[in-house]
Amino acid sequence: MTVQPGGDVPRKSSGPQALLRRWGPLAAIVGLMVLVFAMGWQRYLSFEVIGSNYDALKAFIADHLVLALLIYVAIYVIVVALSLPGGLVMTVAGGLLFGWLLGSVATVVGATIGATLIFLIAKSSLGEALAAKAGPWLEKLRAGFKENAVSYLLFLRLVPIFPFWLVNLAPALLGVPLGTYVIATIVGIIPGTVAFSVAGAGLGSVLEAQSASHAACLAAHPAGGEAACPYQIDTSALVTPQLLAAFVLLGVVALIPVAYKKWSKRNA
Structure with a gap:
């Protein structure tokens, strides 16, 4: 911070250190993503x-x-912070390896930390610049989102059609407070986390049967190796239309307070 001559109002420094603090974390995240892929x-x-x-x-x-x-x-934090494809696999694996309850708790902790990290980085790097250059329509959108941030965030978290990385970034660009973001993230990811952790907890027998079948195939076809005996697990049954419909209904319920507020204002 620097002080202008003849005044007390501090002004943010735009020197190399300030630029590094602002863009360094974002550059590190992008660099790590490139490295992983x-x-x-x-x-x-x-x-x-x-x-x-x-x-x-x-x-x-x-x-x-x-x-x-x-x-x-730690792995879950990295997966979320780097927006890697594998959140569903990690959640199911947590239930499979630790049981649905312990796996759910660990998943919520890891996902929340990772989402908060990317939120803070995006907010400091992109959110401030967007706020400074926001036009009237964008400022109105930011104000409306902040007014009903919890309901909107719960809807975005609960309805699985929105990518997790997008839901992590959008609130940062729309000026959502950190506390609101963290609370809505924890509450919003609990239903899906528990559902997929429970599904994962029941995969143990499936994996054991597949491992036995895979070993028998390799023994029968030693020359073919993995090409002749690919290790495959059918997980299509984990995501059913009924499960998706339940998440959508939960998302609609989360928007009821917003709809009621708008209706009240219109009929006041």
Whole structure:
């Protein structure tokens, strides 16, 4: 901060340090995203990788539960903060490896931390610039969103048609306060997290059967290897039309306070 001659009003510095503080975290996130996709590390976030290492993962968790939970939360934070494709896989895996209750808690913690990190980075890097250059229509949109931030955020979190990374960024650009964002994120992701954690908790027998079938195939076709015996898990049953409809209904319920407020104003 610098002080203008003849006045007391501080002005934000625009020097190299200020620019680094503002754009450095965003540049780091983008750089890490490029690195992950260039190395292909996102491919490890798959049911096939988890299934083929299921026994080893369960043994490690049995011996080092706390450490395993910390690693899981850390990976989830990275997945969310870097907007990697794999949130659903991680959530289901949490229920599979830790049980639905412990897996749900760990998932909510990791997802909330990761979402908050990207929110803060986007808010400091892009949100302030957008607010400074916002025209009347955008300022009106920001004001309306902030007025009903909890309801709108719950709707965006609950309805699964909106990508998680988009729901993390939009509130930062629309001026939502940090506390409101964190509370709405925690509440909004709980239903989906619990649902998919419960589904994951029931996949253990499926993975064991698939692992046995895969091992038998490899024994029968030693020359073919993985090409002849691909490890495949059908997870299409996890996301059913009924489950999606339930999330949409929850999202509609979240918008009831907004609709009532608008109706009250119109009929006041």
